[in-house]
Each structure stands twice: as C-alpha cells, then as structure tokens.
Amino acid sequence: MTGITDAVPRNVLEVSDLSVEYRGENRTTRAVDRVSFTIGPGEAFGLAGESGCGKSTAANAIMRLLRDPAVITGGSILFNGRDVLAMSPDELRSFRWREVSMVFQSAMNSLNPVMTIGDQIADIFTTHEGLTKKQALVRAADLLDLVQIDAGRLKAYPHQLSGGMRQRVVIAMAVALHPMLLIMDEPTTALDVVVQQEIMAQIADLQRELGFSILFITHDMSLMIELSNRMAVMYAGRFVETADAQELFANPRHPYTRALINAFPPLHGPVGELTGLGEGVRFSNIPDLVEVSPGHLAALDPVSNHDIPGGRS
C-alpha cells in the first residue's frame, strides 16, 4: 500500500547468471548453474523444485549466507541497483534483515527456547535501531499485534506457543524492520493444512500492508501458485521454466514442470494413477531458457521448441 512509488519502477532484485559451486576435495558440484531472474517491487516470485535442486542455495547466495565449501563462482546479484557481491561486512550487516530478511525452513524451531518471545523480538530493535529495551518491547508488542498474537504472549517462551503461532512470530520478526524483500524457504512445510492456510493468508495480508517483495521457495506447486505472481521451476541447479504463475500451471511446457505438477494428486476430477517424478527419470544438459510465448520461458530445444532431444537418460 505505502509501497515503493518510484517514477521508474526498478527491480528490487536482479540476479543474473548466478552460479554456486560446492567444492569438495575430490569433486565439485554445481548447485546453482547460470540462473537469472528479477523481482519487481511488491512482487511475489516463486521458486519450485525438489530437494537438492539448488533453490535454498540460491536463496542463501542472495543473503550472502553461503559458507565453505559453497562458493559463488559467477554472475551478479543486484539489490536496488547495489552489487550485493561487492558489499563489505559492515554493509552486509545492515543489508541483512533491514533490507532483505529470511524465514528459514522449520523456522519455528529457530526461536531460542530459553528466551522469551518478547526478548527475542526486542533484540532486533536494540541491535538494528539502537532503541532501549523498554522502547523495543513496545515495538515488539506492536509487531505481535500485526500478526494477531496477543501482546501478553511477549512473556511466553517458544514452547508455550503452538507451531502456527511460533511460525507467525518468526514471520513478524522477519518483517520487523520493513525490509523490501522477504525470502521464505518452505515456510509452511512442517505445518498442517489448516495452519498452513492461515500462515499463507497472513503473509498475503502483511504484503498488502507493508508492500514488500517476496521470494518464495517451496516444492508444493499448488501452494506456490496461490501466492506467487511469477514463478520459476528449478532442476539440478538450472531453471527449466519461468512464467506467470497461472500461465505456468495452465500451460507447462517443460516435461519436468509437468511432472512436478503431477506429483501432487488433484482435489477434483477422476482419480487416475499418477507417476509424478518417477525416481530415475533424469534430465541432463538442460539448455538455456527460450521464450515460448510472451513472458513464458522454457528450457526447450531452441530449434524445434520441443522437449530437449535425448534429455532423458
């Protein structure tokens, strides 16, 4: 709502040709391979794929959270036009959380079990904004109110809250400093379907209110399509397809995208036998993305515009 109203809408995040390698003693694995995407102001961009496809590695690269043996070997990451890869440790310190924040996988276990919720939230304000403890606790109460948790819970310890509430606390902490980009890595994987629905609605509400952009990582295509404007499907470190979320679901062009959609049984229609992502079906030598229709790119054979010949092995 009060989002960014620049005359020229500039992308919040521009990732181009990003490559990340894990360097072992004997071999090197390329976890992210020449990946490019942009996220506009207020946009929700989804990144889908199975375990090990490199989606979390890409997110950690954007936060500059990678450590040995992971190395960014190529490409660039621009945040609001600033080069993230060239930031000094001091710049990084304010970049993280103030401008980009992250909700980690099984985030509800990332709260400190021996500190009260209030103290943990207040820490953000005392560290990043130099507030006194008292002022910080007032802000913390406001923040809990934002995610509809009673301010009385400030004195509660994490184990006294339900899984859904803990997840909401973590999300509140992530938006505490009004970052421009919120990265969420499987924010609802450990939750049941009702709580998941509530968290997703909460995130959509917060986004409307605060106007941040979202990078949303999950393997659940249905969930992703509900939240995302645009999305990309990742496989073995490469993007195999990217498009508007509805378009991607309606007209998947890459066989892997189709397989990923079919990996979840539908809630309507006839019950047929699904094969999903048959273990053993593998793609290799995934080509660069080509535009198959406006805004819809897929890693298809550039000449025939069809599935990669001999792509399966």
Place this chain on the structure above:
Amino acid sequence: MTAQPLARRPQPGASSQDDPVISLRGLTKDFQVGGLFSRRTVRALNQVDLDVERGEIMALVGESGSGKSTIARCVIRLERPTSGQIVVDGVDVLRAEPRNASHAYRAKVQMIFQDPFGSLNPIHQVRHFLERAIRLHTGVGRRENIESTLEELMARVDLPADLLNTHAFELSGGQRQRVSIARALATEPQVILADEPTSMLDVSVRIGILNLMRRLRDDRGISMLYITHDLASARYVADRTTVMFAGELVESGRSIAVMDHPAHPYTQLLLSAVPDPDRAGSYDPVERARLRSAVLHSTSCPFGADRDNPCSATTSVRHVVGDPADRHWVRCHLYRPSAEVAARALAADMSEDDDVARPAARGKTA
C-alpha cells in the same frame, strides 16, 4: 519381479471375511494434563465408532490435535483407551489381551511412522530391521529361506536387493520409508496403520509411496488406516475417508463423495484450506468465518428431514448423504458434545480471521 508370495499362515481366531478387520466402538481416551497429582484431563477421543473393511484403505483426516494419531496409537496398543472396544479380526483385544498386546496381535497389526529418520536406527543395516521382524514373527528360520524372504520383501517395496547391506544412514528419506514399509510387511500383517507416511518426504518420492500403498491393498489385500492432513492424497489413495474434529468423527464415506460433496461445515472448512490452483482466489475469509461459526453454533441441520434419524442435539445422529452405496454419512449439525474443546480448537490457530470478526483491531500498526 517374480518373487513367490510369502506363505500365509492360518490366522487363529479369524472371523468371517465380511466382517470389518478393525471395528472401534465407543473408543474414548482421556489424557491427564498438568502435574503429577493433577486430576484434570483432556478428552482426546470421544465415543469413536469406526470400521475399516478388509482390503480397504481408510483415510483419517483432520488437523493437528484432532485425535487421529491417538486412534492409531490405541489400536497399536501404545495407549490404553479410557473406555470403549477395539475389535480386530473378530477379537475384542482389550478383553482378550488386557495388559499387553500378544505376539500374534503385533504381527497382525503393524504401524508405519511419520519420520523415517527417527524410526530406523541409523547404525544398523537394512538387513537387520527386516531379519529381526521375520525371525520374531514368522516361521521362516533357515538361513537360505530368510535370504529369499528378504529379497522378496525388498522387491515388494521396489528396492534393489543389494541395499540389504547398506546402513540406514546411507539411505534417502524415500528409501528409508520403503524400508519401514518392508519391515511392516515382514510380519505378514492384515492391517497397516500409516501415520502421515509421506509428510516428511520430498515431493519427488511421495507419489511413489502412495502408489506402493495402493498396490499393497490391491495385490495383497492388506487393509490400511491412513492418517493424514493431506486431503488430496487421501482422495487419491483411500477408498473411504473419515473426517475427525476435536476427538470426534464428523463425516465419513467414499473418499470422492466426501471430498466432492462435503456435508459437514468442518469438512468444508478443511477443504477450503487446501491450496487449489483450479480455484481462483481460493481464500475467502468471509466464507471461512461463516463455516467456522456453523461448526460451533449452527442451530439447524440441513438433514433435518431424515425421518428415520431425527436430528438431536444430545445423541450422535448420523445422517446418510447421497447414494447409500457411497456409505456417506455426516454427523447431525446440531450435535456438539465437546463444544468447548471445539471452540478452543478453532480459536487456537485461527485468529487471523479476526479481520472479519474484529475489523477495528486491524491497521493500527505498521
């Protein structure tokens, strides 16, 4: 795979093939809460009547805390029900084996747990888990026989036999869950209780496990109680689905009938929470608030015209829905014995719908 089926031993006390394999009557479980000397209890299950037919997959769906795992834990005898009857294969087990489950019972009823990383000791080889179950529960004793049984078990869960000598820690999540299933199959069970067997697994292997469950039912006639909160997977794999809410059953029937024509507002609420790409803008807070209040406060029942089963707020009347062949019933909308528990269940994690209930509280922050 051309493995010979395991020899079926005669089942002592086996009842007629038409009887349900599991039959629960009035199953009630209270948990003590608070300190050691506390008298307070929480009712996790209230008067549950449930049948699982032979060769059927029955899905038990509901949100966390609705009591679905408690049912499985009572049937597998990890919990002692406060009252009620558990009849498995014609035997009233709480009466026949009141203290602990017998050896034969444990072979007959097996369980697969949610977390394959916690249910297999990482330092043992796959062979160890299966061999122990075979030695303990079947007549197979000779070395070469065990070897062929092991290979057959591995084939049945689509794992290569050379994985027998790998350690559990070397396996992927999907492979571990297949080993758990093979271990359950080793005792030649009649019933498998599967408690969220796919929720910890990656998307790439989930469908494989669900297909394996379907195949075990179709080829071996194994009955299953499939506990899940993933309604789409229940629709895919289960013949019938039963919906649980606050420790009670509210609706049951052929899976497709229940999912396509949910009759209880709670079932509708549950279905509306499932992300569904075919339903544009699926989240409708006004509709959800309406459903929630219908669960807790509805004063009329759309099935009130049921002459044989008149509505009642004091007895648990089951109204038949649609085609009787679907075995689809819904609990009378008026009957809410544990209204307090229900209100708490709906209130605990659902405060985000307060933007409907109390609009004034919104927007004063940020």
